[in-house]
Amino acid sequence: MSGEDDIGGAEDRVVALASHGIQHDASPLVLKILRFARHARDNGFPMGIDEALDALEFADQSDLLDRQSLRWGLRTLFCSSPDDWERFDDLFDSYWSYGGERTILKVSGSLPRPGGEGTIPTADQLGFGNELAEADETTGGATARERLEGTDFRHLDSERDLQAVHDLAERLARRMRWRLSRRRRVRARGRTIDLRNTIHKSLRHGGTPLELAYRRRHPRPLKLVVILDASGSMNLYSTFFIRFIRGIIESFAQSDAFVFHTRLVHLSSALREKDIERAVERMAVMSAGWGGGTRIGESLKTFNRHHAKSTINSRTVVMIVSDGYDTGPPEVLAAQVKKLRGRAKRLVWLNPMIGWKGYQPVAQGMTAALPHVDLFAPAHNLESLAKLAPYLERL
């Protein structure tokens, strides 16, 4: 794939270009464009050798190349999404106007950056690390894995336990995915006749369609969208759920994640980060500066208005993970949950507190939302999550 090519080493490139049939005398402008291409790639633009070559061809054929045309041309070549488009001008200016190649922080620009540029606070500083309270030493006769599956997430503490939970969650998410896609084979029976194959088969009967061929519908795997509550009351569970969501995002080709406390933040790009520690850190950066009461209703409103259109289709299962303690008016929450339910295939509400002894959904917000929820289920340990898989499978 061209994306793996190295744009680096401008001089080498010019040699490579010659072999591509493009003659260059390696003018300063050409070298500068090549370096800019590499710079753009270092800043996360989806660049490969093809784009660099096209950039040179563009520079070659444009006789009147002022700064503005160069900007427009390269922007069209280097960008491939609204995100890129928004970032491009800064990158271009910083490179061409000041000659600087400073790396623009990849964490989305509009978010607060506590501690100034470059110093990303660690997970611990922001309260994501060792917050799980109360050690639970009772291993009994069960194997370590069984113990973990049944343990309330609040009672997990050591780094090793967390790692194990993470592995289990990822495995679980993969298992769910495997089950979902297996349906393709089991239900590969169609109702409509496939004319092309029927005609093929009819030839040996002189054109009489004796053997009918059917067209099989391929049911596609579901899409999962998770909306996670990261408020104070959910704090003991956040660390775990971040890992669980990460497992889901990695295993489902189509999935998305959002997190809210007082406002809603899109999480997926942070969670796709390869390094889990970095992912948690990025998530910490994104969530920094939150405070005040939980506003589930408002957050869902933001979701419905700005994200629902692009993330939800008729095959989407929306999973809200929250304890339902909303400081906003319950009517708002109810209306938004209803709206969300209308767009999605199923709405699942996971509430870690159901696992608590004697819990009743008395939180006002929770009672308001319940009528619009397809499944209201506990999610306080891995066992309870595992029980979800069969439900999702039946959809």
Place this chain on the structure above:
Amino acid sequence: MDWRDLQAKLAGTGYISDPDLAMAIAMTERLKRPILIEGEAGVGKTDVAKALTQILDTDLIRLQCYEGLDANATVYEWNYQRQLLAIKIWEEEKLTADEKEEHIFQEKFLLKRPLLDAISREQAPVLLIDEIDRADEEFEAFLLEVLSDYQISIPEMGTVKAVSIPHVILTSNSTRELSDALRRRCLYHWLDYPSEDKELAIVNARVPEAETKLAGQIVRFVQALRREDLEKKPGVAESLDWARALVGIGAARIDEDLDEMRETLMCLLKTRADREQIAPEVFERLVAKAV
């Protein structure tokens, strides 16, 4: 083609474009790559293709995408009725099944759908793949293959190579994330709502009947309306509709008869929630600012 010429030519067809869009189109022509144009609904993405068609004096082949769109509907389909008929006619002849098969899988039994049609023209047409985000991933992957090699393989016939390479324009409202592979295959342009000056130029070009004063008020009002918290912001098409409607009812200014004017807002606001959002006092405030 130089982008300055292109911009002038686009304007000649009634399509007012920013220089950066003209540049992007000029580059797709030069580099022979498809271009993906994204933007909100109603910013004039589809019209780019129409204008380009007119400039190049060629045909426009439009493929409107929807969920469930498959290769049969977009590339080719065998003409089954004709095939069955042919089989019946040859029933008496002593042909083997293989020979018959060869007969009925020939080009004359083929119904060309937009993609196959687009690559088999002598003169390269403009191929508009509209709202690609509505189609599903399978189709997207398939399309990527066609757009990379400009050839289509038909199992019964072999590979059909492009006679000419069409000018491909894809549009998307970003209702779904497109795959990186498709994005990378295409040049990219983000089309924003037009600036006040540009929108005024568009209204003047498309609805010349609207007096300068009225057109200015219309544009300022719509620009202000877009800054309100709406579910569906009015696009350029809506501004034009509204301008035509106002010319139709013989209005000279937008603040003549506020009640009547508020009725005409249905040209701009298409959902109930949005109409409620623009309450009479909000409307008055917006009108006062635009006049």
